[in-house]
Amino acid sequence: MPSGQIIKAISGFFYVKSDDREVIQCRARGIFKFEKKKIKPLVGDLVTWESTGLDQGVVTSVQPRSTELLRPPIANVEQAVVVCALREPKFQSLPLDRFLVHAEKEKLRIVICLTKKDLVEQLEDIEMIKEMYSKADYPIVTTSIRTGEGIDELLEMLKGETTVFAGLSGVGKSSLLNHILPDSNQQVGAVSEKIGRGRHTTRQVELLPLKDGGQIADTPGFSQLGLQGMTAEELTYAFPEYHTYLESCRFRGCYHQNEPGCAVKEGVKAGELNEKRYEHYLLFLSEIQQERRY
Ligand SMILES: Nc1nc2c(ncn2[C@@H]2O[C@H](COP(=O)(O)OP(=O)(O)OP(=O)(O)O)[C@@H](O)[C@H]2O)c(=O)[nH]1
Ligand SMILES: [Mg+2]
Ligand SMILES: [Zn+2]
Known part of the structure; x- marks a missing residue:
């Protein structure tokens, strides 16, 4: 049976990139189980599929995952770039720490990316954030898609890795992706001035190949992130x-x-x-x- 990887999931369809690089639109068949737990296929899953027609098929099995995040939902990533805006929306350490805890639980390699540097006048604000995370020893990259600052440094960290971009809505995940992969055409949305938040522009998780090897996933911004299931x-x-x-x-x-x-x-x-x-x-x-x- 042919195998492949789910690179996108939209309303019940799974887009499987087969080993010959063709993308097949699949439905999932039946219920998949690991260790007696029912599971739903996720983007990033390595699967087998069966053809049901031209460019169409069904997912028939899901391989065990090396990592699994439920928010954002993605399997088999090795690294998380936790994206936080310095401004618009203003920097918030609480959602950042929440996501860091999730990524730590999955033992992902972690990078903190502070975006929209061009909007910052007081550089001490950035120093304070760096100080806050210095003992935890997370690499921190500050970027701006307006000036191009930090992009090369970020690219260096993405090379050869499977990485997920995660963070609140409006922090600039899709903008970063468009900057890195100009052909990817991720939709970006303005941050609402009234509510100071993004508008949840990205609706689905999508895994894209990087030029120098590796993959990168854009994900929808999340707001509430609980710690359910953590001890x-x-x-x-x-x-x-x-x-x-x-x-x-x-x-x-x-x-x-x-x-x-x-x-x-x-x-x-x-x-x-x-x-x-x-x-x-x-x-x-x-x-x-x-x-x-x-
Ligand atoms: N000034 C400035 N604006 C930026 C930068 N990066 C992104 N933006 C703006 O921030 C807004 C939100 O960007 P998106 O890329 O849509 O944010 P997102 O994180 O993908 O948001 P969701 O898809 O809703 O989760 C857009 O108006 C971008 O133009 C930056 O480096 N500097
Ligand atoms: Mg987006
Ligand atoms: Zn103690």
């Missing part, structure tokens, strides 16, 4: 700057919350660990604990 243990590992502190906490399996002798809490107090990140950590932890309680 408190997983959360403690999702903040990489806490790893070296963990062994100094008095209690094994410390959640860095109310436990005495917590090295993370002391690190925050001493100014070694970022306070805002820690606030977000505690917020996420309480969300997870609430969910378990009900």
